[in-house]
Amino acid sequence: MDHTHEHVSSTKRIWIVFAILSVITIVEVIFGILKPASLHMNNFLGMNLLNWLFIILTIVKAYYIVWAFMHMEGEKASLRWSVVSSAVFLIIYLLFILLVEADYIYEVFRTSTIKWNF
Amino acid sequence: MEATTTVTGGEKIWGGGNDPMGASYGKLMMWFFIVSDALTFSGFLAAYGFSRFKFIETWPLADEVFTHFPFLHGVSAPMYYVALMTFILIFSSVTMVLAVDAGHQMKQGKVAFYMFLTIIGGLIFVGSQAWEWKNFIKGEYGAIETKGGSLLQFVDNTGKRVALAEFASTTPQVRVRLERGKGMWFMEEPTLPTYSVQQIQDGFKAHPELLVRTERIFQGTEADLKDKRLQPGLNKIKHKEVLTRSESEGMLNNAHYVVEGANLTRNEYGSKLFANFFFFITGFHGFHVFSGVLINILIFFNVVLGTYQKRGSYEMVEKVGLYWHFVDLVWVFVFTFFYLV
Numbered sequence: 001m002d003h004t005h006e007h008v009s010s011t012k013r014i015w016i017v018f019a020i021l022s023v024i025t026i027v028e029v030i031f032g033i034l035k036p037a038s039l040h041m042n043n044f045l046g047m048n049l050l051n052w053l054f055i056i057l058t059i060v061k062a063y064y065i066v067w068a069f070m071h072m073e074g075e076k077a078s079l080r081w082s083v084v085s086s087a088v089f090l091i092i093y094l095l096f097i098l099l100v101e102a103d104y105i106y107e108v109f110r111t112s113t114i115k116w117n118f
Numbered sequence: 119m120e121a122t123t124t125v126t127g128g129e130k131i132w133g134g135g136n137d138p139m140g141a142s143y144g145k146l147m148m149w150f151f152i153v154s155d156a157l158t159f160s161g162f163l164a165a166y167g168f169s170r171f172k173f174i175e176t177w178p179l180a181d182e183v184f185t186h187f188p189f190l191h192g193v194s195a196p197m198y199y200v201a202l203m204t205f206i207l208i209f210s211s212v213t214m215v216l217a218v219d220a221g222h223q224m225k226q227g228k229v230a231f232y233m234f235l236t237i238i239g240g241l242i243f244v245g246s247q248a249w250e251w252k253n254f255i256k257g258e259y260g261a262i263e264t265k266g267g268s269l270l271q272f273v274d275n276t277g278k279r280v281a282l283a284e285f286a287s288t289t290p291q292v293r294v295r296l297e298r299g300k301g302m303w304f305m306e307e308p309t310l311p312t313y314s315v316q317q318i319q320d321g322f323k324a325h326p327e328l329l330v331r332t333e334r335i336f337q338g339t340e341a342d343l344k345d346k347r348l349q350p351g352l353n354k355i356k357h358k359e360v361l362t363r364s365e366s367e368g369m370l371n372n373a374h375y376v377v378e379g380a381n382l383t384r385n386e387y388g389s390k391l392f393a394n395f396f397f398f399i400t401g402f403h404g405f406h407v408f409s410g411v412l413i414n415i416l417i418f419f420n421v422v423l424g425t426y427q428k429r430g431s432y433e434m435v436e437k438v439g440l441y442w443h444f445v446d447l448v449w450v451f452v453f454t455f456f457y458l459v
Contacts, residue, residue, distance in 0.1 A: 010219055011216065011219060014212060014215050014216060014219065015212075017212075018208065018209070018212045021208050022205065022208065025201060025204050025205065025208070026201075028201075028454075028458055029197050029198070029201045032181070032196075032197050032457070032458045033181075033196060033197060040356065041355065041356075051458075051459045054454050054458045054459055055454065055459070058450055058451060058453075058454040061450045062447055062450055062451070065211065065443055065446060065447045065450065066443075066447065068215075069211055069212075069214075069215045069439075069443040069446070070439075070440055070443045070444070070447075071218075071436075075139070075140065075141065076139050076140040076141075078139045078140075079139040079140065079141055079146075079149070082139065082149075083149055083152075083153055086153060087153055087156050087157065087160075090157055090160070091156075091157070091160045091164075094160060094161065094164045095160075095164050095167065098164045098165070098167060098168040099164075099167055099168065099171050101168070102167070102168040102169070102170075102171035102172040103171050103174075105172050106171060106172050106173070106174055106175075109172075110175075
């Protein structure tokens with residue numbers, strides 16, 4: 001292992017990322033408490049806009065944690081792709097199957113005579 | 119793609135050399151573990167999403183469940199506490215990455231200091247989670263389970279939640295808990311609720327201002343607005359439905375069990391699966407934090423003893439850092455799907 005190249009301290013970037021993550025969390029909590037009707041009452045693809053906002057902000061947070069804290073930005077592209085693409089693909093696939101199925105079951109219980117609450 | 123294999127030439131068949139993908143063996147294995155653990159957590163959260171979509175009309179509303187904040191008794195403070203927990207965990211991630219950074223510069227003292235802060239942050243987080251669980255298990259208002267298995271909560275005529283203790287009658291309770299000493303040696307039952315079903319029913323009759331709140335979420339559709347069972351004026355969109363007094367009495371005649379707090383069988387918040395998923399997912403995450411703290415402590419001692427200084431590399435700190443950030447990453451998702459969405 002050669003340690004000839006001097007590692008530059010990235011303290012400044014760490015604090016910037018911390019600030020970004022904190023601001024996003026504060027924004028999430030404010031929206032969670034206020035629940036603006038324009039977002040909360042309007043749906044897109046079966047989910048209200050407020051929930052979409054939360055999910056997008058969460059993914060932004062996840063990006064900063066993985067890229068800056070786990071130092072994914074400094075890894076080789078092959079490692080980045082191996083980790084991120086397999087996880088992202090499998091998670092989306094799983095969510096798609098389970099949530100569509102759950103919605104179907106909800107409709108069956110709602111429209112048929114089966115008592116759903118047990 | 120830097121690390122693909124090259125079959126031409128003959129002398130160079132594996133472009134990755136000693137470190138495929140440019141990551142050392144240990145780091146690569148940590149990434150393997152993280153990907154599989156991420157998929158495990160996704161499986162849990164997806165199962166949670168499945169149950170939630172299945173019972174979308176009746177799922178408990180998070181900001182009515184998690185309303186506690188230390189030293190603020192009786193104040194409804196939704197989300198503040200979990201937000202604080204999130205900050206603590208993110209901050210411990212920051213100290214961890216600072217430790218890794220100090221490791222790159224071979225500053226032993228700084229690495230030890232930041233590792234120590236990370237451990238403290240982790241311990242505070244696990245403690246906070248224990249407090250959160252305590253409140254969840256203890257419950258605040260109590261509820262009634264009907265014979266059909268649905269859950270009834272109580273509100274007054276302004277829509278404010280009312281606890282069982284505020285109206286339960288003092289009719290003498292006849293039922294005695296069955297313990298081993300009182301029956302056969304193998305016969306026993308869990309702790310009885312504070313009030314019997316009869317006491318709740320009597321108390322409800324004696325308090326004409328009380329109404330029953332069901333699990334169902336009021337959607338404000340045409341059918342909902344025409345529904346004669348619902349108390350006029352108290353039903354708000356995306357809030358639980360409140361029944362009229364006569365409907366409430368009818369529902370309460372089906373009462374079957376008094377529910378206080380939460381356990382794996384039933385909980386006073388609503389859907390039974392809600393508490394199960396809460397315990398399982400936050401518990402599994404808390405277990406990850408706890409193991410992370412233990413591993414951090416081991417690495418901390420190694421740092422203090424100078425093991426890595428002698429080795430000439432703080433890669434071990436980097437590897438445990440990866441795990442620690444991953445735990446933080448999972449919490450970000452748990453926070454969203456249990457408390458926000």
